[in-house]
Structure formats: structure tokens, C-alpha cells
Amino acid sequence: MPTEAVISLREVTFSYGGPPVLEDVGFSVGPREAVCMVGPNGGGKTTLVKLVLGLLNPQRGEIRLFGESPRRQRRRAGYVPQHIQYDPRFPVSVMDIVLMGRLGQGGIRGLTGWYGRDDRRAAIDALEQVGMEPLRRRPFSALSGGQRQRVLIARALCCRPELLLLDEPTANVDTAVECRLAELLAELNRRMAIVMVSHDLGFVSGLVERVICVNRRVAVHPTSDLTGKTIHELYGGEVRMVRHDEHTPHEHADG
Amino acid sequence: MVDFLEALNDPAVAFLRYALLAGLLASVSLGVVGSYVVVRRITYLAAAIAHCVLGGVGAAVYLQQTQQWAWCNPMFGATAAALLAALVIGLVSLYAREREDTVIGAVWVVGMSIGLLFFYKTPRFVDPMSYLFGNILLVSARDVWMVAAMGAAVAAFGLGFYNKLLAVCFDEEFAALRGVRARLYYLLLLCLTAVAVVLMVRVVGIVLVIALVTLPAAVAGHFAQRLWQMMILAVLCSMACVFAGLAISYPTDLRPGPTIVLIAGAAYLLTAILARLRTTV
Numbered sequence: 001m002p003t004e005a006v007i008s009l010r011e012v013t014f015s016y017g018g019p020p021v022l023e024d025v026g027f028s029v030g031p032r033e034a035v036c037m038v039g040p041n042g043g044g045k046t047t048l049v050k051l052v053l054g055l056l057n058p059q060r061g062e063i064r065l066f067g068e069s070p071r072r073q074r075r076r077a078g079y080v081p082q083h084i085q086y087d088p089r090f091p092v093s094v095m096d097i098v099l100m101g102r103l104g105q106g107g108i109r110g111l112t113g114w115y116g117r118d119d120r121r122a123a124i125d126a127l128e129q130v131g132m133e134p135l136r137r138r139p140f141s142a143l144s145g146g147q148r149q150r151v152l153i154a155r156a157l158c159c160r161p162e163l164l165l166l167d168e169p170t171a172n173v174d175t176a177v178e179c180r181l182a183e184l185l186a187e188l189n190r191r192m193a194i195v196m197v198s199h200d201l202g203f204v205s206g207l208v209e210r211v212i213c214v215n216r217r218v219a220v221h222p223t224s225d226l227t228g229k230t231i232h233e234l235y236g237g238e239v240r241m242v243r244h245d246e247h248t249p250h251e252h253a254d255g
Numbered sequence: 256m257v258d259f260l261e262a263l264n265d266p267a268v269a270f271l272r273y274a275l276l277a278g279l280l281a282s283v284s285l286g287v288v289g290s291y292v293v294v295r296r297i298t299y300l301a302a303a304i305a306h307c308v309l310g311g312v313g314a315a316v317y318l319q320q321t322q323q324w325a326w327c328n329p330m331f332g333a334t335a336a337a338l339l340a341a342l343v344i345g346l347v348s349l350y351a352r353e354r355e356d357t358v359i360g361a362v363w364v365v366g367m368s369i370g371l372l373f374f375y376k377t378p379r380f381v382d383p384m385s386y387l388f389g390n391i392l393l394v395s396a397r398d399v400w401m402v403a404a405m406g407a408a409v410a411a412f413g414l415g416f417y418n419k420l421l422a423v424c425f426d427e428e429f430a431a432l433r434g435v436r437a438r439l440y441y442l443l444l445l446c447l448t449a450v451a452v453v454l455m456v457r458v459v460g461i462v463l464v465i466a467l468v469t470l471p472a473a474v475a476g477h478f479a480q481r482l483w484q485m486m487i488l489a490v491l492c493s494m495a496c497v498f499a500g501l502a503i504s505y506p507t508d509l510r511p512g513p514t515i516v517l518i519a520g521a522a523y524l525l526t527a528i529l530a531r532l533r534t535t536v
Contacts, residue, residue, distance in 0.1 A: 053432060055432070075432070075434055079432055081428065086425070087296075089476065090294055091294065091476060091479045091481055091484065092421070093481055097425070100418075100421075100422045100425070100429060101433070103419065103434070104430075104435050110434075112415060112416065112418075112419075113422075114418060115418060139480040159433065
């Protein structure tokens, strides 16, 4: 069933014990689609990602990942959390982290978690895709914000995902890194569905077809509809929008 | 120093040799487990587990005397109490809706209090100080064998599941998404910590053992770039502290436990200053 929705939510309500963080949320994401979740801090974007991955359970409603419960199917998803949440002094190399994407396989090796040659090959492959292979022996702590971001993307790619979920991929990275990231995601989108959380409307506008606005409730807009008015309603204030059009023409030339 | 080396060969003070062997052997599992504890930042939990050991020691001493249960020796009680405390504290930190640090602080003192009451109700006086701060006079050849066997088991688990424990310590959520039972491995880590702590009780005692869980690993953390490097350095650092502590305390008639801990503390301070100088220059 190649056309089955990768993610579908119906009437989902969730709270952490207090008032609902998300209420009556419904949307779906198709295969090879790229969507972005935008919305104010505390609006429920990260919560929504965790619900989709089965890390949280909704009080009401139904969540389907590849047509089944998220817990059963989440290994088909690659998750890229925000890189700033990590302990910068953790003694771990780039390769150590990317290999974590190969954990949780069956058999005796799945039990102990030891890696084989094929696991290393897959990790190097994933690092090559994000252009980080030459730095694979570096300590994670010695990397810049953008490099850490790419290592975490490589870790997610190492899972051979059919869906990539990224939480704030542009947090704390500069504009040049953002542009390279946008190119990488556009490339990956040819093979997999992409869902990302971002504050950065300029970053997403060239990349995604639809924007999911999350602020307790959810509204879905095609990217072309994103105007100053909808953004104003969403954030309740003025938001500066940066156009990134100047970085995309080479794609048109290729096509 | 020469005195100390001669004493190690002296059959009249066999306990010194046993204490050194037990300390060096226990250093292996403490270095491995301590590295996980430090990077996962659960020193506080490890300290709570260590203090609860007194409850088990007290209960064992009491039952051994009043019920004539010879098998119920203090080390058995210590191990049982440490594992129980590890599970209780682990489950509290995973599932409790209460403020975690409050509950763990409570478990800590309740465990100690139970132990002290048992000690004071035991007919023939046993000094809790021996267990709180260590007493190398009590180390027997049997203890050395026990430390070797249990230490080997702890190190085997700690190294055998290295990749999974590393993933759980670095990013529990991601590990869970890959199908690793993160909570189970977290509890395993706390249980390994519990056993590793018990192994050092004879030499440095319940209160001071936490220094040897964290300080060698913290010293190693200043130099290591990978977790396994941190473990190797932590084991070596812990061994050096035990050796130096016994070597200094024996001829000077100081208590070995506090001496070992002070050396570990000094090593940490020194390396912290060195690390700071290296980054600022």
C-alpha cells in the first residue's frame, strides 16, 4: 500500500495532567510529503511529535503511524531531536552516536547490542550523506551546532527510515548552515516523508508543501497561503519573514 | 613506602594484603559503573543506594545474632538491601509523580535509620562505624574471593551491554525508539551500581564509597573522549587511590577509608584545575 498515510491523527486530545495541550487535533501526512509544524512556544509542537512516535499517549483520539499504533511502527521513523538538549561534556564520538541508530535489531546481536561490520558500514554511509564522514572520530563535544545537527540527522538516517521527524532543526545554527540543511532535506525528501518542527517560516517555505499550525488546536495551510495575516493570527504578533528564494534556483535549472 | 611493601608480605598483617586486593578488585567494577553514573548524572541516586546498605547490614547482624542464622552475614544483608534500594529508587525516579529528590532523600535516611535501630537492638555490640567508614581489619580471604566474583559479574554486565547502556545514558528517548527497553537498562545500571558499592564497603565504608564511584570517573572525564576510555582511566585512578591510601595510612596510623577518599578528592581537584588551565590557555 504505497499510498497509505504515513501519519494520521483523528480527534486527538492530550494533556500533561492540566488543561489540554492539544485539543481535537486531526491531520495526515502522505508518503514522500514534507510538512512543517509551526506555532508559538508551548503551543504543543514537540508534544505532537512525541505523540506520533508513541513516546506519549493521547487521552482521546486515534494516532496511526504507517497505519498501525505508533509503538509498533516507530522503528520505521527516524527522529532528530534538538541538539541543544545534550550534555556537551558527554564522552562520545560522532561514530558512537550514529551507531545508536542501529540498535534494537533482532537476534543475539540485538540482545547484547554489539555492532557488526554491516552496522559500521551503514553508519559511515549515513555520515557520508550528511557530509560528516571525515569527522567520524571526533568527540561530539568538539563539534559546532550545525555539525551536531548533522550528526543527529545521520543517526536518524542510520535507522533507514521511511519518515524523518526533526524537532527545531534550525535552532542555534547560522544562516549558511540552514541553507545546506535545506538542500539536504530536499534531497532526502525524494526518498522519505519529512515532518519538521520549526519557528523559522522562511526556512520551511521553500521546502514543504503544507504547514501545520499548532497552537493547542491545529490548522493546516498550503505553504502558498502563508501570509502576514495568518502568521499574525497564529503567533498573535508580528513575525519577520525571511525569503530564501535566492538559494533555490539551481534546483529549477536541474529540473 | 618500604614498610608498606614489607607489610604486604607479612603474614601477621594478612588483612592489609586482603584489603589491598579487595580494593583493587572492587576498583574494576566501580570504574566501569562509576563512569555510567557520572555521565548519566545519577550520583545522588548512587549515594542514596549506598546509604541504604546500612539497613541491610543492620538487619543481617541482628538476625545473625538473635535467630542464629549463620548464612545471614553482613555482606549478604548489604547486597540484598542495596539491590532493593536500587529498585525502589529506580522505580521512584521513573514513575513517581512526587518530587523525585524529596522521595530519594527520604529513602536514603529511612534505610540508614532502619540499620541503626537494628544495630542498637543487637544483643552483642557491633560497631556501625566499621560499616559506615570502613574497617580493613574485617577483610578476610573469603571477602576477597567474594569481591572478585561479584566484581567480575558487575563488570561483565556493564561491559557486555556497553552499547545499550551508552545509548540509554546519552539519549534515553532515542534508545527507546530503537526498541531498546530503556527503563529496564536504567534499572540494570542502578542494580550494578548497588553491587559495586557493596564491594567497597569493607574498605572505605558506606558513607565514603560514593567518593570512589564518582571521583575516579570524574577525574577520567577530564581526559577521556569516549566512554570506554573514561572507564579504563577511572579503574586505574581508583586503583591508584586505593593503593596510595593504604600505603599512606598504614605507617602513619591513619584510617584508610578517609585517607583513600581524600586522595581521590585531591586528584579530582588537581585534574579539574589542570583541565581549566588547559582550556583557558
